[in-house]
Every structure is written in structure tokens, then in C-alpha cells.
Amino acid sequence: MAKQTASAPVVGSAPSASRSPEAAVQKQSSAKPAQQVTAVEMGARQREISVSEFFTKNRHLLGFDSPRKSLLTCVKEAVDNALDASEEAGILPDVTVRLEVVPTNGTTPPASQATRFRITVTDNGPGIVRQQIPRIFAKLLYGSKFHRMRMSRGQQGIGISAAGMYGQLTTGKPVKIISRTGPRAAAHFFEVQIDTKKNEPLVHENKQIDWHQPQGTEVTLEVEGKYQKGRASVDEWLEQTSIANPHVRLIYHTPEGETKEYPRTYHELPPSPREIKPHPYGIEFGMFLKMLQDTKSHGVAGFLTSDFCRVSPQLAEDMCKAAKVSPNLAPRALKGPAAEALYRTIQDTKIMAPPTNCISPIGEKAILSGLYKQIKGEFYTAVSRPPAVYRGNPFLIEAGLAYGNRPVDQAKPQQPVQPKAEGEDEEEDSELARVIRYANRVPLLYQQSACSTFKAALSTTWKHYGVSQSRGALPAGPMVIFVHMASVWVPFTSESKEAIADYDEIQKEITLALRECGRRLGLFLRRRERAASEFRRRNIFELYIEEVVEACDRLKGGTLPKAKLKAQLQKIASSRTGGAKTDEALGKTGGGPEGLPHSIIVTADGVEGDVVVASPVETDAAAAPAETDLLGNAPEEETPARTRPDRMKPPKAGTGGMKKRPSPQIPLFDKAKPSGRSKKPAHPAPRGKK
Numbered sequence: 027m028a029k030q031t032a033s034a035p036v037v038g039s040a041p042s043a044s045r046s047p048e049a050a051v052q053k054q055s056s057a058k059p060a061q062q063v064t065a066v067e068m069g070a071r072q073r074e075i076s077v078s079e080f081f082t083k084n085r086h087l088l089g090f091d092s093p094r095k096s097l098l099t100c101v102k103e104a105v106d107n108a109l110d111a112s113e114e115a116g117i118l119p120d121v122t123v124r125l126e127v128v129p130t131n132g133t134t135p136p137a138s139q140a141t142r143f144r145i146t147v148t149d150n151g152p153g154i155v156r157q158q159i160p161r162i163f164a165k166l167l168y169g170s171k172f173h174r175m176r177m178s179r180g181q182q183g184i185g186i187s188a189a190g191m192y193g194q195l196t197t198g199k200p201v202k203i204i205s206r207t208g209p210r211a212a213a214h215f216f217e218v219q220i221d222t223k224k225n226e227p228l229v230h231e232n233k234q235i236d237w238h239q240p241q242g243t244e245v246t247l248e249v250e251g252k253y254q255k256g257r258a259s260v261d262e263w264l265e266q267t268s269i270a271n272p273h274v275r276l277i278y279h280t281p282e283g284e285t286k287e288y289p290r291t292y293h294e295l296p297p298s299p300r301e302i303k304p305h306p307y308g309i310e311f312g313m314f315l316k317m318l319q320d321t322k323s324h325g326v327a328g329f330l331t332s333d334f335c336r337v338s339p340q341l342a343e344d345m346c347k348a349a350k351v352s353p354n355l356a357p358r359a360l361k362g363p364a365a366e367a368l369y370r371t372i373q374d375t376k377i378m379a380p381p382t383n384c385i386s387p388i389g390e391k392a393i394l395s396g397l398y399k400q401i402k403g404e405f406y407t408a409v410s411r412p413p414a415v416y417r418g419n420p421f422l423i424e425a426g427l428a429y430g431n432r433p434v435d436q437a438k439p440q441q442p443v444q445p446k447a448e449g450e451d452e453e454e455d456s457e458l459a460r461v462i463r464y465a466n467r468v469p470l471l472y473q474q475s476a477c478s479t480f481k482a483a484l485s486t487t488w489k490h491y492g493v494s495q496s497r498g499a500l501p502a503g504p505m506v507i508f509v510h511m512a513s514v515w516v517p518f519t520s521e522s523k524e525a526i527a528d529y530d531e532i533q534k535e536i537t538l539a540l541r542e543c544g545r546r547l548g549l550f551l552r553r554r555e556r557a558a559s560e561f562r563r564r565n566i567f568e569l570y571i572e573e574v575v576e577a578c579d580r581l582k583g584g585t586l587p588k589a590k591l592k593a594q595l596q597k598i599a600s601s602r603t604g605g606a607k608t609d610e611a612l613g614k615t616g617g618g619p620e621g622l623p624h625s626i627i628v629t630a631d632g633v634e635g636d637v638v639v640a641s642p643v644e645t646d647a648a649a650a651p652a653e654t655d656l657l658g659n660a661p662e663e664e665t666p667a668r669t670r671p672d673r674m675k676p677p678k679a680g681t682g683g684m685k686k687r688p689s690p691q692i693p694l695f696d697k698a699k700p701s702g703r704s705k706k707p708a709h710p711a712p713r714g715k716k
């Protein structure tokens with residue numbers, strides 16, 4: 027409705043007697059607001075808006091806001107698709123990402139100053155059938171995943187076509203695609219653009235070509251962007267992708283001419299997730315009505331059994347009876363109050379939780395492997411929670427931790443300690459932990475504070491686990507917190523898929539997973555501290571043993587069996603200082619960390635725990651990217667990630683990694699029983715407390 031403006035005539039006010047009626051009419055018409063339109067005029071302007079037009083104007087909703095983020099979004103969409111397709115086809119993914127600077131005005135600027143990039147992503151997946159290529163790459167909301175209840179990276183059917191549209195908008199260039207479905211099939215080359223008015227593809231080029239790859243897809247996009255390393259960069263995203271996807275071999279050609287290879291460290295594909303039907307609890311009433319209209323079943327009971335999971339024929343009959351609806355009634359005839367009664371009955375009936383084989387977790391071993399491969403720390407642990415359900419959608423939370431500084435650094439001569447001013451923080455307190463977040467194995471780099479995973483990390487009381495933490499802040503110290511949500515439908519806060527929405531069920535599961543990681547970290551820290559102090563005491567005893575033995579021998583006139591006495595005293599010194607458990611906690615025995623399942627401990631003497639996941643892998647060590655420390659800095663001397671002779675100690679033959687102990691797990695120095703499987707989390711005393 028048009029607003030009445032200040033200059034509009036006031037209804038009911040009498041015209042001034044001094045003015046003629048003509049003048050009054052003239053005044054009234056001249057005061058009419060210029061913008062007033064009739065319903066008919068408005069109707070003439072009303073028309074459909076195509077989804078492409080909408081997202082052209084609102085491209086920030088899809089992650090194309092700043093040039094830097096847009097570059098990342100394009101890479102992300104193409105890599106996600108490559109991984110989804112390869113995994114679905116049962117192929118261990120080999121993905122190559124090439125970022126090149128596109129010359130502008132005949133000159134090629136350095137990568138950090140360039141504004142135009144060519145992104146090429148190649149996979150060894152199943153390829154795409156020729157007829158589908160134009161619509162996949164040049165039609166928004168077209169895909170194979172939206173209607174399926176199955177875990178995948180992509181969900182919406184909008185990602186790669188939106189990336190193509192962004193390229194088209196910013197550079198005018200079409201998307202180029204090569205795809206081949208098998209060694210006997212021809213390779214097809216396409217150049218497509220999107221007709222944004224109609225949301226339909228325009229094919230510029232379509233031909234058969236010779237392609238060196240027997241199978242797979244290659245997508246090339248030319249886009250406006252900004253390349254800058256560091257946080258939330260393409261480099262960081264690929265690095266984090268490799269942590270959560272150790273079954274992927276990733277080669278990255280940076281725009282600066284470097285080649286980084288993230289080798290495959292896990293040689294099995296994640297179990298293929300099964301497609302499931304919706305669970306009755308997750309369906310809203312409007313959706314239920316729509317399903318009644320769309321079903322192929324002839325009776326309501328049959329509809330409930332065949333269109334939902336976990337509804338047996340008997341349960342369907344019982345629910346119909348309780349709602350006073352005939353089980354044989356045609357679903358389309360069920361409307362109004364009767365439909366509502368059945369819907370309410372379903373919601374009030376106890377129905378088994380949905381099956382969980384529709385999600386495929388990363389797994390503790392693979393998380394450990396990924397963290398160990400990419401992050402230099404001292405302690406690593408990983409937890410996979412049992413599946414849970416939100417709004418009828420199954421999901422599963424996994425968490426991991428990498429903690430500490432490199433043992434190599436510890437071995438360095440200590441700098442003299444500078445006295446601190448009163449109230450001045452310890453150096454390690456000033457560095458906060460870093461949270462790396464994933465949804466269906468895809469790293470989430472933006473909108474951290476809006477994400478459920480980050481909120482759960484903030485609200486966890488890390489002080490219980492021996493790590494300092496200020497109120498409302500992340501824990502302090504060299505620590506990476508890893509959280510992964512796997513689900514058939516991840517509830518993102520927006521279409522750009524950057525943060526996970528805050529459902530209570532999801533928050534609770536993340537918190538429980540983080541608490542278990544924290545508990546293990548606390549146990550590790552406390553043990554290590556006590557073991558180190560016992561070890562120092564033992565060394566002091568050792569110093570005096572020689573003297574004592576010599577003195578006793580002199581008293582006995584040189585007749586004492588010195589070696590025997592020395593051995594006896596050493597035995598006493600060892601048993602008084604924690605015995606073998608001190609050696610174990612300090613990594614001097616090569617044994618596993620007791621009470622710390624799915625954990626790795628790195629000491630100056632070697633690696634303990636799930637060592638198998640830290641074992642060498644298939645490709646050439648020299649090609650591996652240098653690992654970064656917890657702050658993302660490269661080491662001074664670049665050591666290949668997979669072969670760290672300083673740290674590697676192969677597992678003892680037959681142990682297969684962590685030492686298995688039949689007896690209940692007892693922590694090193696505690697009298698109380700632990701930990702590993704006890705339901706109540708043990709809260710070790712904060713560091714420094716004896």
C-alpha cells in the first residue's frame with residue numbers, strides 16, 4: 027500500500043474560502059504523490075523470479091561475497107562433488123586442484139595481486155553422462171542428492187552451477203567440462219553458461235575429444251578472486267579436507283607454482299552410506315499431507331509402511347486404529363481433521379529410532395591418522411559418538427584433539443626464563459586453541475561463532491582437564507579441537523553451508539564427545555607431569571647410588587659384591603619412583619597409553635598408542651607437504667609428514683598399535699579406577715595441582 031505522504035491532502039479538511047474551487051482541485055492534483063500506483067499497474071509488474079536471477083542478486087547467500095571467499099567456494103564446490111561422486115562409485119578418490127593466475131592486460135601479476143583465476147579440478151570418479159552435463163553445470167537446483175536421505179557432502183543441487191554462474195558474472199567466461207564415463211567411452215568436452223532469466227543451460231561447445239584419463243571429470247572455471255594464504259584460505263581448506271579424508275589423494279598446484287601433495291594415508295573407502303526413507307518423527311504436517319497425495323500405496327496403512335522407515339505393518343494398523351482411520355482408506359482421501367488425528371497419533375507413538383547405516387563416520391583411526399599427518403603435537407585422541415537423531419534425521423558426532431608442542435622443540439636447549447611482571451600471562455596462555463569444524467567431511471571455515479560445534483567447544487569446561495581457560499573463551503594452549511558432524515541432512519544456518527544450526531540434540535552430542543576427548547587429555551597431562559617428576563627423582567637417586575655403593579664397599583674392606591648392591595638399589599629407586607609406569611608414561615617402553623583408547627602420544631623417544639595409523643603410507647615421502655604446527659606455521663626444517671624418524675617408533679610385532687591389556691585399565695598413579703569405559707567422566711586435577 028502506498029503511504030500517505032506529508033504533502034497529501036488531509037481527508038475532511040475544508041478548502042479555504044479565499045480560494046476558487048478550480049484552484050483547490052489544481053492544488054489537490056499537484057499534491058498527489060508521484061509514486062502512487064494502482065493495483066492494475068502493480069499487477070503488470072508482477073512476474074516470476076527465476077532462481078538464478080534471485081541468486082545472481084543474492085550471491086552472498088551461496089558464499090560468493092568477497093573475492094577471497096568466492097575463490098574458496100568455487101574450489102570447495104568442485105572438490106566436494108569430485109569426492110562425493112568417486113566415493114559413491116566405490117573409487118578411492120584421486121583429486122587434482124590447479125589454481126592459475128589469468129593474465130590481465132597482457133601481464134601476469136603475482137598470485138597475491140591477481141584478480142582473476144582459473145580453477146581446474148580433476149577427479150577419477152565415474153564421470154557424468156553426456157546429456158546431464160549442461161544441466162548439472164548450468165542450472166541451479168539440479169542434482170542427485172537433494173531428494174535422497176543419505177549422507178553426502180552436497181545436498182542442495184546448487185553448488186557447482188552457482189560457481190559457474192559466479193564465473194560467468196565476474197569474467198563472462200563459460201564453465202568448461204571434460205567428462206568420461208569409462209575407458210571404452212568417449213570423452214566429451216562442453217562449454218556451458220547459464221541463462222539466468224530461465225535458469226536453463228546455454229551450450230556453447232560440445233565435442234568429443236581425446237583425454238588422457240580413462241575415466242573421471244574435469245571442471246574449469248574462470249573467476250574473479252583473491253588469493254591469500256592463511257586462515258580461511260584455499261590452502262587451509264584443502265589441508266583440512268585431507269585431515270578428515272585420509273582416503274583421498276589430493277594434489278594441489280598453487281597459483282604460486284608450488285605443488286603440494288596430500289597422500290592417501292588410509293586405503294579403504296569409508297563404508298558406503300545407505301539411503302533411508304524419512305522417519306515419521308521428522309516429518310512436519312504439511313509434508314505429511316503432501317506425501318499422502320504423492321504416494322503410490324493404495325491404503326493408509328500401506329502408505330505408512332512403505333513411505334517411512336521403522337513402521338511395521340502391525341504398527342501401521344495400530345496407529346490407524348488409534349487415530350480412528352480405516353487402514354484401507356485411499357491416502358488421497360485422508361484430509362482435514364482425520365489426517366491431523368493420524369499425524370498426532372504418529373507423533374505420540376513410540377517408534378524405533380531411524381537406522382544409522384545411512385551415515386558413514388570418519389572413524390577414530392582415520393581421524394587420528396589425519397590429525398597426526400597434518401598437525402605436529404604430542405598427544406592425539408579421537409572419539410566417535412554413537413548415532414543420535416534430531417528432527418527425525420540420524421546424525422553422528424566425532425571429535426578429536428591434537429595437543430602440545432613438538433617433542434623436538436622440547437629437546438631444544440631451554441631459553442633462560444625471563445621473570446614475569448605481576449599479572450603477566452604465561453606465553454602459552456596467550457595462544458588459544460583452534461577449532462576445526464566439519465560437516466559430512468567438509469571443512470567449515472567461515473561463521474565460526476554461529477556454529478554449534480564452536481559453541482560446544484566454548485561451553486566445555488576445559489579447566490577440568492588440566493587446560494587453562496578464561497570465561498567465555500576457548501581453552502588456552504597449543505591445541506587443535508576437531509569436530510565432525512555426519513548426517514543425512516546437516517542443518518546449516520544458510521545455503522552457503524558454513525555453520526551448523528544449534529539444535530539441542532546436536533549440541534549435547536558434541537559436548538559429550540568433547541568431554542571424552544578432554545578427559546583423555548587430562549589423564550595424559552596429569553600422568554605425564556607426575557611421571558616427569560618421578561623420573562627427575564629417580565635420576566637424583568641414580569646419582570647417589572654410585573657413591574653409596576663405593577662407600578659401603580670401603581666399609582666392608584673391598585669385599586662387597588658391588589654390582590649386586592647397585593642393581594638392588596636401582597631396583598628400589600625405580601620402584602619408589604613409579605616403576606615401569608613412569609617409563610611408560612614418558613614413552614620409554616614403546617608400550618601403549620593405558621586407559622587412553624584411540625590416542626597417540628609422541629615423546630622424544632618415539633610414538634605410542636595407535637601407532638598403526640601413524641605408519642608410513644603409499645607414495646613418495648618427498649612429495650608430502652610439510653606439516654604445520656598447531657598455529658599453522660611450517661617447521662623450520664621441512665620434514666616429510668609421513669616419515670619422521672625422530673618420532674616414529676614402529677609398533678612391536680603383533681601388537682597392531684596400542685597395547686591390549688586384559689585387566690581393567692588402571693591409571694598410572696591413581697588408586698581410583700579409571701576411565702576408558704566408565705560412564706562417569708573422571709576429572710583429573712588441574713595441571714600443577716598435586
Ligand SMILES: Nc1ncnc2c1ncn2[C@@H]1O[C@H](COP(=O)(O)OP(=O)(O)OP(=O)(O)O)[C@@H](O)[C@H]1O
Nearest residue numbers: 107111162169170180181182183184185186187243
Ligand atoms: N565431478 C562430478 N562427477 C560426477 N557427478 C557430478 C560431479 N559434479 C557434479 N556432479 C553431479 O551434479 C550434481 C549437482 O552438483 P551440485 O554441486 O550443483 O549440487 P550438489 O552437490 O548435489 O549439492 P550442493 O549444492 O549442496 O553442493 C550432483 O548432485 C552430482 O550428481
